[in-house]
Amino acid sequence: MLAFIKEFYEFLKERKKYWLLPIIIVLAIFGILIVLSQGSAVAPFIYTIF
Amino acid sequence: MTTILGISAFYHDSAAALIEDGSIIAAAQEERFSRKKHDANYPVNAVDYVLKEGGLKLSQIDHIVFFEKPFLKFERLIETYLAFAPRGFKSFSMSMPIWLREKLFQKKYLFDHLKKHDENFSDINKIKFSEHHYSHAASAFFPSPFKESLVLTLDGVGEWATTTVAIGKESKLKILKEIHFPHSLGLLYSAFTYYTGFKVNSGEYKVMGLAPYGRPKFKDLIIKKLMDLKDDGSFRLNMKYFSFATGLTMTNKKFSDLFGEPVRDPKRDQLTQFHMDIAASIQAVTEEIVLKMSKSLAEEYRIKNLCLAGGVALNCVANGKILKDKLFENIWIQPAAGDAGGSLGAALAYWHSELNMPRKSYEDQMKGSYLGPKFDNSHIEEKLKSLKANYKKYDTKEVITLTAKQLSNEKTVGWFQGRMEFGPRALGGRSILADPRSEKMQKELNLKIKFRESFRPFAPSILRDDLNEWFELNNDSPYMLLVSEVKKNKQIKMNEKEENLFGIDKLNVKRSSIPAITHVDYSARIQTVHRETNPRYYDLIEEFKRNTNCPVLVNTSFNVRGEPIVCSIEDAFNCFMGTNLDVLVLEDFILFKEQQDKSLIKDYKNKFELD
Numbered sequence: 001m002l003a004f005i006k007e008f009y010e011f012l013k014e015r016k017k018y019w020l021l022p023i024i025i026v027l028a029i030f031g032i033l034i035v036l037s038q039g040s041a042v043a044p045f046i047y048t049i050f
Numbered sequence: 051m052t053t054i055l056g057i058s059a060f061y062h063d064s065a066a067a068l069i070e071d072g073s074i075i076a077a078a079q080e081e082r083f084s085r086k087k088h089d090a091n092y093p094v095n096a097v098d099y100v101l102k103e104g105g106l107k108l109s110q111i112d113h114i115v116f117f118e119k120p121f122l123k124f125e126r127l128i129e130t131y132l133a134f135a136p137r138g139f140k141s142f143s144m145s146m147p148i149w150l151r152e153k154l155f156q157k158k159y160l161f162d163h164l165k166k167h168d169e170n171f172s173d174i175n176k177i178k179f180s181e182h183h184y185s186h187a188a189s190a191f192f193p194s195p196f197k198e199s200l201v202l203t204l205d206g207v208g209e210w211a212t213t214t215v216a217i218g219k220e221s222k223l224k225i226l227k228e229i230h231f232p233h234s235l236g237l238l239y240s241a242f243t244y245y246t247g248f249k250v251n252s253g254e255y256k257v258m259g260l261a262p263y264g265r266p267k268f269k270d271l272i273i274k275k276l277m278d279l280k281d282d283g284s285f286r287l288n289m290k291y292f293s294f295a296t297g298l299t300m301t302n303k304k305f306s307d308l309f310g311e312p313v314r315d316p317k318r319d320q321l322t323q324f325h326m327d328i329a330a331s332i333q334a335v336t337e338e339i340v341l342k343m344s345k346s347l348a349e350e351y352r353i354k355n356l357c358l359a360g361g362v363a364l365n366c367v368a369n370g371k372i373l374k375d376k377l378f379e380n381i382w383i384q385p386a387a388g389d390a391g392g393s394l395g396a397a398l399a400y401w402h403s404e405l406n407m408p409r410k411s412y413e414d415q416m417k418g419s420y421l422g423p424k425f426d427n428s429h430i431e432e433k434l435k436s437l438k439a440n441y442k443k444y445d446t447k448e449v450i451t452l453t454a455k456q457l458s459n460e461k462t463v464g465w466f467q468g469r470m471e472f473g474p475r476a477l478g479g480r481s482i483l484a485d486p487r488s489e490k491m492q493k494e495l496n497l498k499i500k501f502r503e504s505f506r507p508f509a510p511s512i513l514r515d516d517l518n519e520w521f522e523l524n525n526d527s528p529y530m531l532l533v534s535e536v537k538k539n540k541q542i543k544m545n546e547k548e549e550n551l552f553g554i555d556k557l558n559v560k561r562s563s564i565p566a567i568t569h570v571d572y573s574a575r576i577q578t579v580h581r582e583t584n585p586r587y588y589d590l591i592e593e594f595k596r597n598t599n600c601p602v603l604v605n606t607s608f609n610v611r612g613e614p615i616v617c618s619i620e621d622a623f624n625c626f627m628g629t630n631l632d633v634l635v636l637e638d639f640i641l642f643k644e645q646q647d648k649s650l651i652k653d654y655k656n657k658f659e660l661d
Contacts (some may be wrong), residue, residue, distance in 0.1 A: 003174075004155060011121040023128060027146060 052405070053106060055097065056397030057160070058117040058185075058389050060153070062088045062251050065390035065472075066096035067421075068104045069397045072407055074193065076103035077421040077472040079390045082617035087658070088252055089614075092163045093393075099423055101167065108168035111176070115400045117392030118182035120156040122209035124149060126231055130295055138296020178404070180396040182208020183360070184216075184225060186384075189395030190359035191218035192402055193415035194382040200353045202343065205360030205388075206236035206251075215347060218357065221402040221409045232295040233286045235339055236362050238276070241292055242332040244300035246325045247314030258367055259506050261333035262571040263554060264326030268309060269334045275308060283343030321503075333367060340368045341375060348377040355380045359395070363387040363531070364474065366575050370533035373525060385419040385529035386473035394472075418583025419529055420479055422470025425619060430636050433619040440645045443638050446586070453483075453635050454593035457603065460488050461632040462499055464608055466622045467586055471615070475530045476607035477577055478511060478587030480615050480622075482631065484566065484604040486510055491566035491604060492557070498630040501655040502611035505554055508604045509575040510567040513591050516601040517578055520564070530577035530605075536562045541572055566604050577605060612658035628654020 012018055056067040059080075067077035076099065081087055083095030101108060127149070131142045152159055161174045180188070186203040201216040201223065212234035215227040239257070240250045248256045279285045289295060291305040299313075306312050311324055344356065356378040358369065364387050373381050384391050401407050425433075427443070434441045444452065453463055463483045471477045482499060484491050486508075496504050509530055518524050523534035535541075541562045548559045562568040581588040595601040608616045610629060616622045619636060626634040626641065627650050634641040 004158070007157075008121065015122075015125065017125060020125065020128060023132075027128075028150060030146070032150075 056393035058392040063390040064093040067394035068100035076100040081614040109170040115396040117396040185392040185395035186359040188399035190357035196355040199355035203360040204362035247316040260329040264330035266334035268331035282346035359384040420469035421472040486564040511605040
């Protein structure tokens, strides 16, 4: 996880998109909740732009 | 020796490719092994295969390169959702769990999968990432025969880019211009694929095949309402009409209202002249954009070569028009132009651009695109015995003579030999072959063998030396990615009554001396066959020519509709027994349908979903 945070930080630095950080933190918190609250996530989507 | 494994996966058309010191050793798509069309899962079988072909264990691989950058893609997603908010909440709530659980941690996810191939593989830092469109551009330029070239990549979307222009010079490749999501020619074409009732990401071929039956009545409307198209071919889509950016469909109600009909439901609604006109219109728009782009690039950079990749580069009709326009002296298209080819591109990009290694030669490096598995005679015999097939072995020369004779008697032949092709086209390794002179052949192949719509055209394979005599083309087209007209003196002009026929009715008119491969607009998607890359197939067509004076064969992929092209002996035998194919040739073995045990005949076509 530490390696991931480091890599993601480097990515934000490289792209100069620090403003994404708070969004990602909020998303991560929500994400954990979503992951905990459901068994599996599926994507019945017409075009895989995710 | 440095080995690099390239991987594309998790969106559509997963694949793996292996290069050794810059030489392409093997490449294959996962769908061929898993038998799931456009399989998007981690390509476990394809990786196993390329490692086996290279005689390597995963722990011996020096670098592993994934074909796109997940962080960049995530950035695009977040920014897109923000830009469109509050619209798109449903799509957002569906995508985020997957991203936060898996896709954002792709490196670890890949590492866990890779470890299953070889428990001694332990270095996660061997995994690298290449940009989606850089992978495409690399797959188009580095294996091409050009020392210097413009490289145009066009597809749905990667991270941000949907269209890029790059210049390749020797072993350097630099992206110069990009068009960003949501403005995408690939997604525009896919929106019309969806609107005409075909499956997005696989039915685009059908739209292209349907186009010659219609008239481009809506071309101006599309250009005027759906986009802002500039003279240099760059464009912006009018997102008022589309919902692919954040919605769960490609188009919205405004789009349907604009053209006057709802989205076609393939289960309920027939294809009508309206859909043919829509197909003709979007095809004409695509051609106009691609031609404008290539014209302005040719004028701006004055480079005589052009390389193409990305899903839109599989639009062989548009490719043929670029060539016809004579803006470039030479065009080379990556045969695996879609996302599968990204695996090869990612590996080549790392070798040349990160490791700074020079290119070895300036000849086509794709080996005819025969980069997949091959089976020897002893393996084939063993399999045929276990399948309870009735077969006979011949020497190679006899195989050629007998097969050519069967073809000239209007028999349909499953032709399985050599290494499997990489990319969506069958090029004489896993093909169904037939006599193009036969008037009934197009219908028969479509309805009795491929079990698909009768309007779908078939493509010819022709000996390179005879190309000029039969088609209005004089360039190599080894990967079946250029469309050109049948030579004027081979065409049969339609009379006034026939000329006025509409849509599918035109199909019944004999249009040339090789009607099975002549589309209603006299065009054909040509594969030139070269002795250097596929001697056995070359010899077969040469023998057919000796018998018939015709150096052309119908060549369609060895599968039924919705099925991935056959890969193994079992796949080929099952397809042979499940269809009305007359003869099956597997290297030196020949099987005749009437000699097979009738109890082995299977219900086959319903196994695969219509695309």
